[in-house]
Amino acid sequence: MLIKRGIPVSPGVAIGPALVMGAESFRIPQRFVSIDAVDTEIARFRAAVESTCQEIEVNETLAKERLGAEHAMIFTAHLMMVRDPKILAEIETLIREKSFSPEFAVSRVLRQYAKRFQNLGNQYFAERAADFYDLEKRLLKQLLGEKREELSHLTEPVVLLAHNLTPSETASLSKQFVLGFATEVGGHTSHTAILAGALELPAVVGVGNFLSDLSGGETLIIDGSHGTVIIDPDEETLAKYHDSEERYRSTNKRLESLRLLASETRDGVRITLMGNIEFPEEAESAKHRGAEGVGLYRTEFLYLQSQREPTEEDHFRAYREVLKAFPTQPVVIRTLDLGADKMPGQLQAEYADGINPALSVRSIRLSLTHLELFKTQLRAILRAAVHGDLRIMFPLVTTLLEFRQARMILGDVMEDLDEQGVPFNRDVPVGMMVEVPAAAILAEEFAREVDFFSIGTNDLIQYTLAVDRGDPAVANLYRAGDPSILRLIRNVITAAAKYHIPVSVCGQMSSDPMFVPLLVGMGLRQISVTPHAIPELKEIIRNLTLTKAERIASRSESMDVARDVESYLRGELKKICPESMD
Ligand code: PEP
Numbered sequence: 001m002l003i004k005r006g007i008p009v010s011p012g013v014a015i016g017p018a019l020v021m022g023a024e025s026f027r028i029p030q031r032f033v034s035i036d037a038v039d040t041e042i043a044r045f046r047a048a049v050e051s052t053c054q055e056i057e058v059n060e061t062l063a064k065e066r067l068g069a070e071h072a073m074i075f076t077a078h079l080m081m082v083r084d085p086k087i088l089a090e091i092e093t094l095i096r097e098k099s100f101s102p103e104f105a106v107s108r109v110l111r112q113y114a115k116r117f118q119n120l121g122n123q124y125f126a127e128r129a130a131d132f133y134d135l136e137k138r139l140l141k142q143l144l145g146e147k148r149e150e151l152s153h154l155t156e157p158v159v160l161l162a163h164n165l166t167p168s169e170t171a172s173l174s175k176q177f178v179l180g181f182a183t184e185v186g187g188h189t190s191h192t193a194i195l196a197g198a199l200e201l202p203a204v205v206g207v208g209n210f211l212s213d214l215s216g217g218e219t220l221i222i223d224g225s226h227g228t229v230i231i232d233p234d235e236e237t238l239a240k241y242h243d244s245e246e247r248y249r250s251t252n253k254r255l256e257s258l259r260l261l262a263s264e265t266r267d268g269v270r271i272t273l274m275g276n277i278e279f280p281e282e283a284e285s286a287k288h289r290g291a292e293g294v295g296l297y298r299t300e301f302l303y304l305q306s307q308r309e310p311t312e313e314d315h316f317r318a319y320r321e322v323l324k325a326f327p328t329q330p331v332v333i334r335t336l337d338l339g340a341d342k343m344p345g346q347l348q349a350e351y352a353d354g355i356n357p358a359l360s361v362r363s364i365r366l367s368l369t370h371l372e373l374f375k376t377q378l379r380a381i382l383r384a385a386v387h388g389d390l391r392i393m394f395p396l397v398t399t400l401l402e403f404r405q406a407r408m409i410l411g412d413v414m415e416d417l418d419e420q421g422v423p424f425n426r427d428v429p430v431g432m433m434v435e436v437p438a439a440a441i442l443a444e445e446f447a448r449e450v451d452f453f454s455i456g457t458n459d460l461i462q463y464t465l466a467v468d469r470g471d472p473a474v475a476n477l478y479r480a481g482d483p484s485i486l487r488l489i490r491n492v493i494t495a496a497a498k499y500h501i502p503v504s505v506c507g508q509m510s511s512d513p514m515f516v517p518l519l520v521g522m523g524l525r526q527i528s529v530t531p532h533a534i535p536e537l538k539e540i541i542r543n544l545t546l547t548k549a550e551r552i553a554s555r556s557e558s559m560d561v562a563r564d565v566e567s568y569l570r571g572e573l574k575k576i577c578p579e580s581m582d
């Protein structure tokens with residue numbers, strides 16, 4: 001049994017066979033073969049080695065012709081590796097003596113070599129480790145041939161393990177077959193983590209290197225509430241986790257009974273709980289959990305899920321679907337927040353080598369430089385707004401001019417629709433995300449011009465504390481409780497109150513139970529959260545009084561380090577709602 005720890009990003013327990021995704025999504029369908037089949041399997045392995053050699057030779061010749069002999073050396077080295085009698089003998093021994101399938105044996109042996117090189121700990125050897133992974137991929141491609149399985153072709157439940165999953169890959173995971181996942185990289189509020197929550201898949205990210213030990217098929221436990229990944233658990237551990245799987249289910253059932261109760265403090269203050277969604281299909285389940293509208297619809301997933309650019313009709317249909325679940329309640333459509341880690345293939349070329357995508361053309365900046373794409377979306381929003389309480393929100397606004405420019409384009413789109421006689425709603429409220437420190441600092445200036453604010457703490461923390469939200473190496477520095485973050489939030493709430501505009505928090509901070517009393521005490525009366533968190537947050541709100549919340553806020557705001565704020569909030573939550581801490 002091997003226990004690994006990472007960052008818990010989506011609660012619950014998943015137990016099942018491991019599916020290890022390589023960079024090319026190879027899956028080993030069978031780990032063992034029958035003893036009678038050993039000779040045929042060895043012959044199959046030798047044929048795969050032969051074809052792999054031929055493939056490498058072709059590459060070697062090509063590289064020599066086009067790039068020169070020096071660059072072809074890399075393939076010469078690969079050929080030596082694949083023909084290395086010691087490696088071949090080790091693989092054949094596993095097939096003959098342990099009845100391993102050739103795929104399993106290849107993966108096991110080459111990964112062990114890779115790991116040994118990796119552990120030598122310098123750049124040169126790390127690159128040699130990459131050569132072994134590359135060779136593994138080549139051999140598996142030959143061995144699996146037509147049987148190469150992609151994520152979308154799963155036929156049985158698995159626990160997915162990968163170095164990384166892109167937001168688009170995560171978005172297309174089948175809930176029927178993927179029980180949960182763990183990745184080597186990723187941080188608390190990476191988009192992959194957020195999607196895991198949306199799909200309600202137990203997930204742990206930022207585990208560090210561990211895939212080289214695994215070939216797939218091992219029994220795996222993912223504990224998404226505590227950030228634990230257990231490989232080949234013993235029986236006692238397995239039984240314990242089956243129990244906690246059961247307990248998790250019954251807690252959820254108990255919380256579900258709160259669905260129809262008001263989200264209101266003990267002294268009668270209403271706190272509106274809305275849902276964050278990424279896909280239109282989520283609207284119905286958000287409503288089922290008790291969401292009173294959608295406070296953040298991340299529309300960029302319309303792009304990330306599809307190979308082609310969505311049309312105006314694609315946008316329109318998606319917005320209508322969300323409005324079907326919420327025909328009279330607010331639905332905030334955030335315009336495309338493409339870029340950084342959410343860049344569809346068609347637009348990848350926008351980023352030159354060596355630039356930092358988080359500080360480059362992303363989000364509203366991308367919309368303002370791709371006007372056709374932006375206008376297509378705005379047309380669809382304005383048309384759909386005839387059918388419900390839609391609101392428009394611009395992401396990553398940094399300067400007032402940027403907001404004015406986006407608003408002006410909205411005006412142009414209205415004129416076009418007018419001229420074409422297309423019905424639309426002219427009175428759609430237009431708000432912005434406050435997720436760049438500059439906008440939080442100038443909140444008062446913005447408050448004079450916008451219809452509402454929604455504080456995006458995920459990016460606000462990243463940009464204020466200079467910590468990449470997806471990087472596990474700095475995950476301990478990524479703190480929502482940092483006094484600088486509380487001060488920026490306070491500034492935004494004060495500005496919104498002065499100009500009488502609504503303000504909400506839609507970053508992950510508001511989905512974290514420990515921060516809810518603080519946010520209520522700071523004056524927030526609406527928050528938008530991951531839908532599965534709604535019942536638990538409602539229970540906290542119903543156990544809280546405003547006086548208590550205000551006391552918590554004022555004490556937290558007097559502290560000067562994140563660690564103290566967070567441990568104080570954890571302690572208070574335990575008193576308010578002991579069950580929430582289990
Ligand atoms: C945020 O930054 O807090 C936010 C809600 O937007 P996203 O997580 O999609 O960047």
Ligand code: MG
Pocket residue numbers: 395435456458459
């Ligand atoms: Mg953001």
